[in-house]
Amino acid sequence: MLAKLAFKNIKKSFKDYAIYFCTLILGVVIFYIFNSLDSQTAMLRLSESTSSLMRMMEEVLSGVSIFISCVLGFLIIYASRFLIKKRNQEFGIYLTLGMSKRKISTLILLETLIAGVMSLVIGLACGVLISQVTSVFVAKLFEADMEQFAFNFSIAATVKTLIYFGIIYLVVMIFDVVMVGKCKLIELLQAEKKNEKIRLKNPALCIVLFLASVAMMGWSYWAVTDGFYTVISNRPLAFILVPIGLGCVGTYLLFWSISGMALRIISSCKNIYGRKLNSFTFKQLSSKINSMVASISIICVMLFMTICLLSSALSIANYFNNSIQKYASADMEVEVYRESETQKATDFEKIFSENGVLDDMSDLVTVSVYSDPNFNYGDSLGLALEEITAQYPYITFDAPIDIMSSSDYNKLADILQMESAKVGANEYAIVVNYETWIYSRTLELDSKMNIFGTNLSPNGSKIVDGFNIINGGAFNMGFFVVPDGIIKNEVPYKDFAVINYFTQEHDDQVELNEKIAAINYGGSGVSFDSKIRIKENSIGLSAMATFVGLYLGLIFLISSAAILALKVLSDTIDDREKYNILRKIGADEKQIKGSLFKQELIFFLLPLVLALIHTIFGIKFCLMILETIGVTTLLGSMITTCIIIVLIYGGYFIAAYACSKNML
């Protein structure tokens, strides 16, 4: 009997709570997809280093999953509280008919169980289907060859999803039962007639708190951008949590004070306030916001994090894909350090020829690197040293800086596809591409430098954008290019060879790389780097960033949007009577729907707008961190992020509006 009632109740309320069900299903889908990455990559051909990265990523993602399931748990508990509150009168009737509280609890238990099982089954089914599509995306991200398309299904991820969501639903059931147990019959029956009071806030307090919140956020904005080094100097790095915390408190206080003040300001503009249904619209909106200042603040912060996470994650992935093309522009590089000043230069061509690999090389360029013990990083920075030491107190600058001859550098520039450096008889050029160092170098562009005992002047006022070691990004902190004549009589400390192969096949290149690495070159030390290894390393980082960013970002986004949508729907049910009154006093359907639309639009936009303001500064901060790995712009990924937000958040808004319109 109870089961029948439970089924009927779910069927009846399905239309009203379609958004809730969809969010549950979406949550299950995302959870499954991100936890089934192992089976999605099972048919990919991955090299050993990539698969060890893969394992690490799975561990990170499963840690993130615990956090995610907490977020989802809160969302579901929050949502089910709405749903239970909506049905107070129904429960009141059950009680007056003589149903015991225990039976009502069982009823709710059954309903949660049915809804849970349904969402899990549908969600897992969708998850398995969608993961077939995402596996193609994953393969592309890992630049792995997909040997053949195979249907993948992860038992581990399924079991994990079942366990995690099982626990969430169990907690929800306990919450619901406790809630029902605490209810009083009279309150249940009269729930609908309860008077809503307009809580008027003290205007003076509102203004004070508003100013306080603006000050807090202003300081936090400054502290994470321009004032970062001032704030963080001489303090532990964890101090960065202070502006973040203050920003959150500021957000809450801002919403609290705005919800109190805005209405006063708008209602004093009689011409706007007294037009059509505006007075009603604003009052409704203000009571909506007033009743969930805390939730809106959390949503605002979650949206902010979503935007920052998604744009940073996507830009990291993008950046590596592009920068590998640019900065790992040769297939292989071999560096040999000389044992002593007397050792002869390594004859790479001869060695390669002896070992039978020369014929596989399409290009081979050998160059030498010098250093002047009397010319170190600190000297090369000149007067800018002081400012830089203040910025990077942990770095010492007394190591000698690299020096190359202009003919050697231009040979490199040719094979690595960089701009060449032109230096006159008594001139030098600085070659640098690391973003923060470009800035530092610019400070001292016109100083004379004493290199190998000769005074050299700069070759112009421009920095040469280049590097001499292939890498995953722009990490060259700087070296000098001087005329050949200056170093004619000096001895280089290392020689290196830059190599391109004829073959572009992955396996053949790996084989060649291994062969070259096995050769004995003599010298005091040898180091190798290949495009393939750089790729594999950076793919791991970019894939990790993409997955964690997408995972958290998507969950935050759907959670925020779902809470707002559920609030809008439950309010509409509460306010049906009000709209009937409006109809009775002669308001058009168009006006009524317009009022509803305005209320919901502003309600959805409010947290988003503040989140976007936060983002302006948050993104600057992200960029500051990402610059250290070479990312210089987030614009492209921010556009992608905006599209994702418009689609999901906007989709929830449209769905909420459509549902509430039908309820009227």
Add this chain to the structure above:
Amino acid sequence: MKKLLQVKHVEKYYGNKNNLTKAIDDISLSVNSGEFVAIMGASGSGKTTLLNCIATIDRVTSGNILIDGEDITTLKGNNLNKFRREKLGFIFQDFNLLNTLTGYENIALALAIQNISAKEQNDKIKAIAKTLGIEKILDRYPYQMSGGEKQRVASARAIVTNPKIVLADEPTGALDSKSSKALLETFERLNQTLGSTILMVTHDAFAASYASRVIFIKDGKIFSELNRGDDSRKTFFDNIIDVITLLGGNLNDAC
């Protein structure tokens, strides 16, 4: 006198073929401009259905209702809304004030819907508040008002738009006797000083005795009609009680 409201052979059926309820069974009546008419009947007699049909909230099964020469049974959609907000004023048993708006804003809303400017709204509200003696409670929210105050604010909202006819559905139903008396005196004053036409549905003989004419309805049909003429309210009240006794004496069952 000009006939403001004409109800011609109106019928309203509920239910289906097997179980047909005639809520209104061929009722015809008319109300002149400036009249204060009460419709009396027991619960289920069809008086509220009739009022809802006149109020364009419900549709008639057959017959015509003319207000100010316009047949409202043929109006549809936005024309109906326009007609309702320009020609009709409503007062309900449960006040139907918006809880989130102050008294002033509740009244202003009825004007705002008609695109009346904020300044004109203010003038009109001040004037009507003075007539109804609610100036001091205009800034209060409904939950801060007594039942009588709420109903006076609702009355102000109903007549501030200067409607052709004010329709009141059991306006004293949720009030104590003191507030009822005050409200009915307000109606009387509105009727006499502003010339408002009021059609009130009630099952309370005391409320009905404030009207200038009382129409009795039983089982969806007009049972009889009483004109107050020059009688005092007390005499008229006694006459009403007599008719109620004739009706079966059970009119006040619901009270």
